[in-house]
Amino acid sequence: MAEQTTGVLPAPNVPRPRPSRFQGTLYRGREGMWSWVLHRITGVAIYFFLLVHILDSALLRVSPRAYNAVIDTYKQPIMGIGEAALVAAIMFHALNGIRIILIDFWGGGPKRQRLMFWLVLVVWVILMAGFLPRQIGVILSEF
Amino acid sequence: MSDIPDSSTVPTKTVDGVHYHQHDVVIVGAGGAGMRAAIQAGPGASTAVISKLYPTRSHTGAAQGGMAAALANVEEDNWEWHTFDTVKGGDYLVDQDAAEILAKEAITAVLELENMGLPFNRTPEGKIDQRRFGGHTAEHGKNPVRRACYAADRTGHMILQTLYQNCVKLGINFFNEFYVLDLIMGEVDGQKRPAGVVAYELATGELHVFQGKAVIFATGGFGKIYKTTSNAHTLTGDGVGIIWRKGLPLEDMEFFQFHPTGLAGLGILLSEAARGEGAILRNSEGERFMERYAPTIKDLAPRDIVARCMRTEIREGRGAGPNKDYLYLDITHLSPEVIDAKLPDITEFARTYLGVEPYTEPVPVLPTAHYAMGGIPTNVKAEVLQDNDTVVPGLYAAGECACVSVHGSNRLGTNSLLDINVFGKRAGDNAVAYVQTADFVPLPDDAAEFVQGLIHQVSTATGTERISTLRRELQESMDTNAQVFRTAETLNQVTEVIGDLRERYKNISVQDKGKRFNTDLLEAIELGFLLDLAEVVIYSALSREESRGGHFREDFPKRDDEKWLVHTMAYLTGDAHSADAGDHIKLSTKPVVITNYQPMERKY
Amino acid sequence: MTTETVEAPRSARVSRRSTNWEKWAWLYMRGSGVLLIVLIFGHLFTNLIADEGGVKAVDFAFVAGKWASPFWQIWDTLMLWLALIHGSNGMRTIVNDYVSNSTLRRIMLVALLASSIVLIVLGTLVIYTFDPCPSGALQSQLPSFCPAQ
Amino acid sequence: MSTVLEERPAAADAIQKFTATLMIRRFDPDVDTEPRWQEFSVEMLPTDRVLDALHQIKWEQDGSLTFRRSCAHGVCGSDAMRINGRNRLACKTLMKDLDIEKPVYVEAIKGLPLEKDLVVNMEPFFASFREVQPFLQASSKPDKERLQSVEQRARFDDTTKCILCAACTSSCPVFWTDGQYFGPAAIVNAHRFIFDSRDEASEVRLDILNDKEGVWRCRTTFNCTEACPRGIQVTQAIAEVKAAVLRGRP
């Protein structure tokens, strides 16, 4: 194989595998995996909210009436619940975002990721406990 | 499924479903010896490495303790002392010219591995660190010396990975999960020569014929003839068995090493490095019994001696546990930091498999079948011999499957990783030199016929015997009757068992009838090799009426240099399938090469 | 997470990458994430909490009042850009992960990019071309500083 | 000192055997169009490994059950499989550590093409290993060993332990999505050389991993770290490589 020189490998021509099938049981990941699942779901949720939110804000440019009409619908109780969910999602996403950033940039992060996940949940619960009563008050006042 | 597919792993032709390949050098086995040979051969000749396992699954990766070389990095040492220790450790059955080469080339072998990237443990000055190991001494037996170069207790793992990494670097062609089942021999000018090998591709069930000018066997050991063994399930001695079936001789098969410290009941090895780092063997009374048997080097006596002492302790009622049938390896006096730094894996084994915490508890151990000193006879150029001194040009063997013989009747710890590197390299070098001038030996038209027949016969077998039952009976009988201590009586017993099993083997059944990944079929074929080899081991052991190294005959407890300072050579003759081993095995002897060291009594 | 088929796992890619966008994208996700914490929580706080009444207090007048100050204009612009790029890039990752059909993937990525650009431009325009006292609106809907029409 | 061990291995013979149920996900490409679950009962000792259970089935019940194995004590990397939903080595998983009241689910690792029963095609896995140039590249040719301090050696110790079992890569949710990600194992093996003081090609490897399919695809889900039978801090190693890419040097 004299022609094969150091470090330069021929492009592996991997045979095309037969269709693979690997459903089966759900992978039983732990904190790391489930936090990522939640992060992803909340990220997508916030993204779609943001799209809508930009569009409704654009109505500001159309006319106060149009804007207020839309904003008024946000004041429905059902929307209040949605709003609570949104805040919950953002809070989780943000807190877990900090956790991810610590894992990435702080040397001790990877070792403590599991602890940090539980911390995220604790802080999230505390923040939600601060926010929800008010929000519930707001929702109820609509009835 | 080839590893680095390029034009050269594509068959040159396919006839009747059999794929043909052509390479200058064909290496069978991708363990330490095979890959070391490939690294030498690859740059100079078209090379194919055929392995029944992915290279990194080879059992070299299980080796723990170290690789000997008189680097003198931490203590005064030289290769001459190493040679002496090797010869004495092998109870003077070692070919001393080969031992000299082994010890001398050890130094470059280690440095080459370091240069290839092997992450050895380091001394405070940044040099390769060394530790003590059984039987390695300074000044011809005065006191233990630090000679084993190591990487924690993962030396073999690092060697295997480093060699594989360098094969990747060189772009070596691997054929992984290809089982070689036959060697094709041809004749040139009336002289036997290898023409190639036939392999069974596990993934597809198809056959491949590899034509090669030179063929190197590096298929490792055959510890699976025993039940309790440190060896992998895949170490079934296929390579040695193929050579045997070709009518080529096997050397010193009666010498099988029992490693003193296998996890009791399981056989998983706890490296001698533990004792090198200070671990102590104790009996049920907590006594350090090795002090009685080997006052100078105590627990670091060679393995054959320690294993026998352990069996003696148990026989005399000083075994531990409810059935008084195991002993203790005690490292509780070492600090957890030292243990973690130097013996992390083996302590983990004790925790995982026995639930014992080695920091605070002694670990139950028992001797476990470990290493085949015997195998395919070669000269110091790694060329395979067809009788006492005629080589088969172009056919090489290296590693545990070969018998050079640098280990004589008992291998010293750390000398095997050395052996695979020194003689693996020599096999590669000599094969490349050989293929420069040699031609391909023409393949017969029916090159794959024998294997086709074998596979057909086994896969259509619809008998009544289960492979696993036969294998278990063989292994159990070997464990009880061909152990550390043996007598004519026990050996005769196992001879009978083997004869019976060979008969029953003709009536096996294989359940898996598919073509893909048919491991059921392969286990049946592997059992065939195990039966053949066990028969040779026992037949040779019966004939050697003396005690030497790993072979201890209670009915002949003395070493007998007058009569038995010779290697045993076993040949297959006559009807291979006859029930009586005597009908088809012929034994002869081969002189031992003695240069500097005259046999002396072996005391430690 | 439990996608069922993989066509050719990790088969060799012969030619590789152009620029290392991935590295910058990765860094951006983290950098923007940190800034967004401040921006979004500030935003949520002023809009939903600080003022008595939560979302009920939000109306045209409220926003117009805020945007009268350049501080909130810049705040919201930053938030718009950072969040939208952060979100779109996150969505890009997700599309890359799960959409294995290459045409479909391309379509979705282009759609993502296009919608992001449109929304960023739109949002920015809204903030800066915003007229707090549009003519023809009811006085009651306008912020208090608007001159009576 | 012998107190603790009174009833260990030898006593195991006397210990109660129990019957365990294994649910194994079988697939024979020549017969099945879809994998199917098959139930087996085996007589086990608590100290037996899942590998022993598989052997018992293969050797005594159904010879066609197919799986890879060799060393049987966790050093060769042959038998990574999904046991009760998590990647492990069958030879390092003791029955007593599983909940044996319930069936033990055994299936092939995920994300690599299934070939038969518990056997998957490992080629793509090894291909990405090879792509990171997993070998020492150093130009100097010293007569003796290259010196390396104890600390320098310790820097990459963790990642030298890898046995290429693929438990990590096939536990990674990102790898499952399209199989194009290099995967943790390849990064671990790159790490082993990137941080080796003797190596001179770290930049090349960092460049290779600074790729669309490289380190940036890791979403720190830690499945790899949890799965690694060698206890390698895989995610940490990946984080170190990411940091090195940002720095542009190890």
Ligand SMILES: Cc1cc2nc3c(=O)[nH]c(=O)nc-3n(C[C@H](O)[C@H](O)[C@H](O)COP(=O)(O)OP(=O)(O)OC[C@H]3O[C@@H](n4cnc5c(N)ncnc54)[C@H](O)[C@@H]3O)c2cc1C
């Ligand atoms: C637990 C343990 C610990 C050890 N510790 C030490 C130590 O500390 N120091 C020391 O010096 N020695 C040690 N040894 C001994 C040493 O590791 C082995 O003797 C040595 O590694 C053997 O290497 P090898 O290359 O000959 O064979 P192996 O590494 O066993 O490789 C055999 C190769 O042959 C292939 N093969 C086999 N049959 C076929 C076939 N039919 N077709 C195709 N391919 C085939 C296999 O796939 C494999 O690749 C230890 C051994 C064990 C078991």
Ligand code: HEM
């Ligand atoms: C509040 C402050 C926020 C922080 C600290 C934050 C942090 C992060 C971080 C660090 C990531 C990268 C995750 C990874 O690489 O594994 C991320 C991903 C993501 N973020 Fe945010 N983010 C925030 C707000 C937002 C907002 C407002 C949106 C929506 C527009 C959003 C949508 C997403 C999406 C879709 C992903 C991709 C998820 C994935 O790939 O799994 N995030 N976020």
Ligand code: SF4
């Ligand atoms: S990093 Fe761990 S899990 Fe991954 S291949 Fe290596 S040993 Fe296996």
Ligand code: F3S
């Ligand atoms: S599981 Fe995958 S996402 Fe990262 S942390 Fe491990 S590589």
Ligand code: FES
């Ligand atoms: S059989 Fe070797 S790792 Fe399990």
